[in-house]
Every structure is written in C-alpha cells, then in structure tokens.
Amino acid sequence: MAWKESRLYSIFKFKCPRCHEGDMFTPGTLFNPAKFSKMYPKCSCCGQSFEPEPGYYFGAMFVSYAINTALFVAVWVALNVILGDYSITTMVVTIVIMAILFLSLIFRLSRSIWINIFIGYEGPCDQIPKKQGFK
Numbered sequence: 001m002a003w004k005e006s007r008l009y010s011i012f013k014f015k016c017p018r019c020h021e022g023d024m025f026t027p028g029t030l031f032n033p034a035k036f037s038k039m040y041p042k043c044s045c046c047g048q049s050f051e052p053e054p055g056y057y058f059g060a061m062f063v064s065y066a067i068n069t070a071l072f073v074a075v076w077v078a079l080n081v082i083l084g085d086y087s088i089t090t091m092v093v094t095i096v097i098m099a100i101l102f103l104s105l106i107f108r109l110s111r112s113i114w115i116n117i118f119i120g121y122e123g124p125c126d127q128i129p130k131k132q133g134f135k
Helices: 007-013 056-082 088-101 103-118
Strands: none
Touching: 007 103, 056 088, 056 103, 088 103
C-alpha cells in the first residue's frame, strides 16, 4: 500500500478520507485563532460530506481527550527528566501552555481521526463516483 492510500496520510494531511485529495480545512488557518476550526462542508473533489449528520464530531471529543492525556503525560515525564524537582504550579502552568499551543492542531487531528474511523479510502477522485448530497 502506498503512503497516499493509507489512512495515516488522510489523517495527518487533513485530507478527505474517501479520496485523499480534497482538503478538510481551509488552507493557511491552522495558526489563526479565529479560523482554525473552519472546515469545508464537503470535499471539493469527490463530494464527500465532512459532516455526514448533525453532531457527527461529538465523538471526536473523546479522541481529543486521549490526545490531550498523552500530551499531559509527556509534559509530566519531560518535567521529571529535565527539572527533577518542581512545584505543582510549574507543572500546571506548563501543561496549560502546551494545551493552548497545541489546541488547533489537536482539534483538527481529532476530527480527522474521527472521520477516518467511519469513512474509508475508495480510490483516486477521478476513479470514484462523485457524491451528490443535500449540502
């Protein structure tokens, strides 16, 4: 299997899970606090809806929780290795700063993982039928 055909490609490049060609999020907005959550309603290439039903991304909150837990554990381990002895305030402040810095990336990553769980790769855009929908 080629890299472009894997789910990991779609997840980490924030591409359509069905064709791996269309963008899920508007380009250039990852580090814009007002626009990092802007998603296209559907894939510009194959027509796959990025919100198949209302409340679809509710489950992405659980994915985000798991990613944030991993981040918090990584910060805790790093503080133990680097500082050895530190206060609870240092740990909390460091975790809050890291959570804020990675907020937009974790938001997008959790949504990308969630949609890739339920929608699989069908092939290049020019080889699959274009979806027609209400959106």
